[in-house]
Amino acid sequence: MNFDLTEEQRVMVQAVKDFATKEIAPNLKKEEFDRELVRKMGSLGLFGCAFSVGMGGSDLGFLAHSIVCEQVSSYDSGLRSLFNLQALTVPYTIMEWGNDLLRKRYVKALVTGEKLGCTCFSEPNAGSDIAAIETEVIDKGDHYLINGIKTWISNGTVADYAIVYCTFNRSLKHKGLCAIVVETDQGGWQPKEIPKLGDKSSPIAEVFIEDVVVPKENLLGEWGGGFKVAMTALDRGRISVSSGALGICQACLNASVKYAKERVQFGRLIRDYQMVKHIIADMATYTEAARLLVRWAAWLNDQGRPFTREIAIAKYFAGEAAVRAAGWAMEIHGGMGYSLDLPVEKYYRDSKLYQIGEGTANMMRLIIADDALGIKKANRARSKIPSDFRDLN
Ligand SMILES: Cc1cc2nc3c(=O)[nH]c(=O)nc-3n(C[C@H](O)[C@H](O)[C@H](O)COP(=O)(O)OP(=O)(O)OC[C@H]3O[C@@H](n4cnc5c(N)ncnc54)[C@H](O)[C@@H]3O)c2cc1C
Missing domain, CATH: 2.40.110.10 (Butyryl-CoA Dehydrogenase, subunit A, domain 2)
Structure with missing residues (x-):
């Protein structure tokens, strides 16, 4: 087992961080759709990890896609939603289930952010x-x-x-x-x-x-045959969604650690209080556990192996972790968590989606439990990707 990121993935993470610092962070307060920003994200290749170069992508795979989503979501979860629409549930579904005409007409335009x-x-x-x-x-x-x-x-x-x-x-x-x-x-x-x-x-x-x-x-x-198409699209979309939840967890942890090291009460930094440490420990543990689950499922997909069960587990856990982490971050920040001056209240609002979208927490539990009980196996043979899938220009 190797948990290290590859050199390419590390470069990608840095590129996303640089982009987010310059283009996303300054406009966070606006909280509105920005068409030009989507175009920039597309031309930087952020949506293209799962696509071949000919289709406007970088061929880095789903694990790389997950890592990019995590980074973007740690700045703005709303922008992470784009990764479903500009990468997975729209163009990837067309790649997987459409004819060559549809692939040529729609995929590259979506992946590059030219169309939405x-x-x-x-x-x-x-x-x-x-x-x-x-x-x-x-x-x-x-x-x-x-x-x-x-x-x-x-x-x-x-x-x-x-x-x-x-x-x-x-x-x-x-x-x-x-x-x-x-x-x-x-x-x-x-x-x-x-x-x-x-x-x-x-x-x-x-x-x-x-x-x-x-x-x-x-x-x-x-x-x-639309139900089959829907099920594969939802599985892939859950990679992006669970990675977005993970991004919120990490953002909450970062903000809480920073605040705990700055805020003084009763003559001491609040980081010195054991009850605050407990919360930080729980946030770090939930975040790392979510990260392992999400990357495990994305990696399975990259290997061409079934991953319906694993992505249901990852999405369920990461969604719960995001909601808890956002609540814990509010707690550590006290009144400042409730203030509009810090992004913690935004994490709190954004986190809830991760228990709802792309299948609710209950739906994930159903998939996991039905599989465990032998009622319905989650992982079945996947549709075969046509051989010309990666050769289109
Ligand atoms: C921000 C946001 C973005 C979204 N984007 C999209 C999008 O782009 N495209 C799209 O098509 N949809 C989108 N959705 C919709 C989303 O997929 C649905 O909200 C979700 O699937 C749940 O459906 P519902 O809201 O109708 O809830 P319901 O299905 O009515 O569920 C209500 C409650 O009942 C529970 N429940 C339902 N059935 C069962 C059962 N059998 N067993 C146990 N519990 C059950 C659910 O878990 C939930 O707690 C989005 C939703 C949000 C909030």
Whole structure:
């Protein structure tokens, strides 16, 4: 076992830190979406670790992707959300399930940040239960027609391309699902921003989809095979999400250590009080445990091995760790934790998402428990990546 980062990964970490110090940190207080910043992140190659050079990437893999997400999230968790949309759940899903035409048309533009993506699973009546999706797709012979409402869509107000999960027959449940790439520059695509607690640099929308027309080549996988597409997309997305939770843990630990070494009460630095030390010890332990779990799952993916169980464990633990770390950071900072002058209150607001998005904590527990109990094995053979996957230009 080797837990050291490679030279390439170390260089990547430093590049992200330099970028974040210069471009992210000065604007943190704004907490708003910045289109130009996304372009810069794309041109620096931050979204491209899992993609070949020809597709706008660096071929460094999912572990490198995870490390980049962790770093970005330690500055701004909202920007970490982009890594799902500009790397994993949109372009990687197109790479994995789309035809060459779709790969050429959409992947590089997303990975380089030239275009923006979004993933549309959730609906007012279908959250954890994806098989309950009601958005309807009709095969009109020479094209598809889509109607429905999606909600909680990250990048929903700004995306150029969306992967829409829809059904051709609700009574078939998961067997009726289809995954279709939609270009959003049509009148029938109407997003409406949803105000929210945290991750404010990531815009979220309810999207009203009315008579949206899609060419038939935009189907990902098979007609009725959308559930499989969704499951692989969610597994990959969880790498980014759990890495984001880890970034928050580390940020909380850094801020708490700094504050504990500066704040004096009763004539002593608060770091000298045993109860404060306990909290710091717990934060460090949860952070390192989350890091090992997240990197383990990302590494398994890089080896081409199944990792559904391991990423569920990582995502569950890292999400819990982030929420706890943010609470502990608030505690160590006392009143200053509650102040808008320090980023601790932002970590507190942002952390909660990690128990909800890309599958709630309960959903992760279900995957883990069903696997342990032999009710449903989590790790099954994965779809084979087509041989020309890395050769496209
Ligand atoms: C900031 C943010 C960004 C998001 N971005 C996107 C996005 O880009 N695209 C997208 O499609 N969605 C997105 N979502 C939606 C997210 O994926 C859903 O919120 C999540 O899947 C949970 O669905 P729900 O909110 O409908 O909760 P529900 O599914 O209604 O769950 C409510 C509660 O019931 C529990 N529960 C439900 N079923 C079970 C069960 N069988 N066993 C035990 N407990 C259960 C849940 O764990 C939860 O605690 C985002 C959400 C947020 C908050």
